[in-house]
Amino acid sequence: MPNNIEQKIRDEARRLLTEKVVDVVVGYEEGTLPLLAAPCFITAPEEVDRLIFDASCKQNLAGYVHALIIEHRKSQARVKPEDKTEKTVAVIARGCTSRSIVIHLQERQYERENVVIIGVPCQGYIDKNKLSDKASGKEILAGKLDGDQVVIETAAGESRFPLEEVLAGSCLTCAWPNPVISDFMAGEEVAPRTTEDEFALVERFAAQDENQRWAYFEAEMNKCMRCYACRNVCPSCYCPTCFADQSQPEWVGAGINPSDNQVFQIMRMFHMAGRCVDCGSCVEVCAEGVDLRTFLKKLDYDDLKLYDHRAGVDLEKPSPLASFREDDPEEFILEP
Amino acid sequence: MKAKLIDKTALAGVVGGLAAKMPVYAPVRDGRRVYFRFLAAEDEACLDYGNSDNAPKNLFFPHTETLMRFTRTARGHELVEDEAANQDQEMVLFGVRPCDVRSFTLLDYVFDQEKYTDPYYVERRKRTVIVALACLQPPASTCFCTSVGGHPAQADGADIMITEVGEQYLVEFLSEKGEKLAEFFGQLPEADAKTLARKEELVENAVAAIKTEIPGAMIKDWLDKNFEHPFWDQIHQSCLGCGTCTYLCPTCHCFDIRDELEGDQGIRLRTWDTCMYALYTQETSGHNPRPSQKQRWRQRLMHKFKYFVDNFREISCVGCGRCVINCPVNIDIRKLVSDIGRLMEAEEESNG
Numbered sequence: 001m002p003n004n005i006e007q008k009i010r011d012e013a014r015r016l017l018t019e020k021v022v023d024v025v026v027g028y029e030e031g032t033l034p035l036l037a038a039p040c041f042i043t044a045p046e047e048v049d050r051l052i053f054d055a056s057c058k059q060n061l062a063g064y065v066h067a068l069i070i071e072h073r074k075s076q077a078r079v080k081p082e083d084k085t086e087k088t089v090a091v092i093a094r095g096c097t098s099r100s101i102v103i104h105l106q107e108r109q110y111e112r113e114n115v116v117i118i119g120v121p122c123q124g125y126i127d128k129n130k131l132s133d134k135a136s137g138k139e140i141l142a143g144k145l146d147g148d149q150v151v152i153e154t155a156a157g158e159s160r161f162p163l164e165e166v167l168a169g170s171c172l173t174c175a176w177p178n179p180v181i182s183d184f185m186a187g188e189e190v191a192p193r194t195t196e197d198e199f200a201l202v203e204r205f206a207a208q209d210e211n212q213r214w215a216y217f218e219a220e221m222n223k224c225m226r227c228y229a230c231r232n233v234c235p236s237c238y239c240p241t242c243f244a245d246q247s248q249p250e251w252v253g254a255g256i257n258p259s260d261n262q263v264f265q266i267m268r269m270f271h272m273a274g275r276c277v278d279c280g281s282c283v284e285v286c287a288e289g290v291d292l293r294t295f296l297k298k299l300d301y302d303d304l305k306l307y308d309h310r311a312g313v314d315l316e317k318p319s320p321l322a323s324f325r326e327d328d329p330e331e332f333i334l335e336p
Numbered sequence: 337m338k339a340k341l342i343d344k345t346a347l348a349g350v351v352g353g354l355a356a357k358m359p360v361y362a363p364v365r366d367g368r369r370v371y372f373r374f375l376a377a378e379d380e381a382c383l384d385y386g387n388s389d390n391a392p393k394n395l396f397f398p399h400t401e402t403l404m405r406f407t408r409t410a411r412g413h414e415l416v417e418d419e420a421a422n423q424d425q426e427m428v429l430f431g432v433r434p435c436d437v438r439s440f441t442l443l444d445y446v447f448d449q450e451k452y453t454d455p456y457y458v459e460r461r462k463r464t465v466i467v468a469l470a471c472l473q474p475p476a477s478t479c480f481c482t483s484v485g486g487h488p489a490q491a492d493g494a495d496i497m498i499t500e501v502g503e504q505y506l507v508e509f510l511s512e513k514g515e516k517l518a519e520f521f522g523q524l525p526e527a528d529a530k531t532l533a534r535k536e537e538l539v540e541n542a543v544a545a546i547k548t549e550i551p552g553a554m555i556k557d558w559l560d561k562n563f564e565h566p567f568w569d570q571i572h573q574s575c576l577g578c579g580t581c582t583y584l585c586p587t588c589h590c591f592d593i594r595d596e597l598e599g600d601q602g603i604r605l606r607t608w609d610t611c612m613y614a615l616y617t618q619e620t621s622g623h624n625p626r627p628s629q630k631q632r633w634r635q636r637l638m639h640k641f642k643y644f645v646d647n648f649r650e651i652s653c654v655g656c657g658r659c660v661i662n663c664p665v666n667i668d669i670r671k672l673v674s675d676i677g678r679l680m681e682a683e684e685e686s687n688g
Binding site for chain 2: 031032033036037038039040041059063064071129132133137139141225226227228229231232233245247250253254255256257284285287288289
């Protein structure tokens with residue numbers, strides 16, 4: 001049985017496809033593993049019943065929107081101007097997804113008309129590592145959501161616990177669970193989380209001394225196998241050629257070694273300044289469990305504390321790096 | 337072949353004894369995960385694991401490997417002699433699951449053939465003794481070794497096979513290389529006929545416990561004929577183009593070679609490559625024969641279930657399930673292969 005939100009998503013998707021308002025609806029469908037939805041692409045009205053939405057729907061889908069529109073544009077490169085077509089993409093968007101779309105729009109990647117936002121109120125998604133801990137590392141054979149509870153089955157039997165205990169870190173302090181822009185809302189808005197302790201993670205980390213901080217960073221980066229899942233899932237990582245893939249000049253070595261891993265991650269993270277919406281997708285897709293969030297959240301922290309800016313929240317407020325104010329703080333700029 | 341019995345509690349000591357004498361590459365628990373790595377003094381091999389998170393292929397074919405060093409001089413580039421440390425030292429790969437053991441047989445086809453021999457791989461392979469650990473329970477419900485020509489207790493390629501039988505381990509020395517390690521196991525009683533029969537029974541149960549079945553060997557016929565098929569238009573759509581599946585795959589073996597310079601000191605580096613990357617097969621001219629993820633995904637499936645079979649008569653998938661478990665967007669190779677199976681059935685039906 002579809003839940004209320006799912007029913008609304010499906011009805012709206014059916015309408016958009018039937019009336020040919022959009023070419024494709026990007027959403028989530030049931031996956032092949034317990035409590036893990038898969039991104040899906042619906043192009044026919046009769047397929048809309050595949051769409052689902054619950055806490056098993058994880059990654060930010062805005063990257064697909066960008067890829068679909070840009071790919072389509074590229075495919076039109078040799079089409080006569082009068083025959084050119086535009087691609088319109090509908091997307092199931094929670095708060096973070098909509099913020100990524102705002103960033104795309106601010107950065108002039110596509111037009112507002114290219115995207116139809118089916119907004120969903122979001123209660124957060126399941127963090128795979130926390131879920132694995134609940135199963136004591138055993139394989140989860142089956143799992144389901146039961147209201148605000150999660151029920152899993154392992155070889156040791158069934159267990160039940162509150163969803164809250166396995167929600168991703170990003171979701172636990174999320175101030176924008178509802179889309180910041182949308183064309184349709186599939187359900188009642190939910191209350192934002194209290195955000196007093198949003199930066200507790202950053203403050204705890206910053207309170208350590210330099211050596212401790214570096215040791216932690218080093219240990220985390222050493223786990224990286226350079227599969228680039230973090231970069232590839234990130235909606236803000238859309239450069240046609242990533243610096244990590246360039247060979248002339250070669251900005252970063254291709255091998256797995258401590259310094260090249262660190263350089264790759266540091267450079268990627270700095271590109272996220274004022275552009276990271278803390279959706280947690282990079283953390284969720286990482287097969288090695290690298291803690292990227294502690295460092296990305298620091299950028300978010302600086303974005304707020306220094307520039308009073310939150311990434312992708314307001315279409316009229318571009319990131320500090322893309323705008324100029326005479327009174328921008330600059331204490332951190334060191335004299336040579 | 338000798339078959340001996342060892343107490344369960346004694347096996348850890350054997351691993352410790354080996355590690356004191358030579359490098360031992362074994363599963364080690366690290367937080368939530370289990371990785372194959374060289375045992376350090378403080379490490380303890382993890383013997384009650386399902387399967388490791390990384391594939392043990394790293395030992396023979398590491399992600400990053402320096403092939404040679406050179407110096408840039410006024411006269412051109414000069415090779416720097418590498419000190420060949422421990423080049424002939426024996427190593428032990430301990431506790432490998434049968435699917436991963438099978439991956440070495442498949443990798444041998446590529447790296448150790450008459451025409452092309454990869455000295456780096458072959459050299460490490462030659463001096464490594466492989467101690468396998470049979471699966472009496474499938475490590476995960478995503479396991480499907482029996483669908484791709486494997487078996488939860490298959491011993492081909494292993495030098496020693498260890499099978500848990502009740503309160504003891506049955507240790508079978510399968511090769512000369514394996515027998516050379518016998519001294520580390522101490523004086524052990526011979527396994528009696530009853531234990532050997534019990535093992536057979538357990539292995540049969542293990543086979544029955546694998547629930548996932550895919551038409552792994554059947555789809556080649558379809559792949560032969562359907563390079564252009566609408567099927568390929570769908571499967572790659574959600575793919576992020578990351579390297580998770582191929583980097584964790586025990587049989588994926590594509591690599592890239594590049595030179596990296598620091599001042600005048602250079603290294604020639606070999607790193608893993610993956611058909612999932614946009615740079616894969618990108619040519620210097622800018623042309624890419626596999627310009628989108630569609631062609632790259634077709635390459636991945638075709639390589640495993642057709643090209644490798646054409647070349648070496650084996651499927652290049654051992655059914656370990658690592659790509660299934662770790663794909664961030666749940667692209668499930670079991671589903672893709674089964675979908676092709678269903679397409680074949682449908683086509684057969686419509687052809688009468």
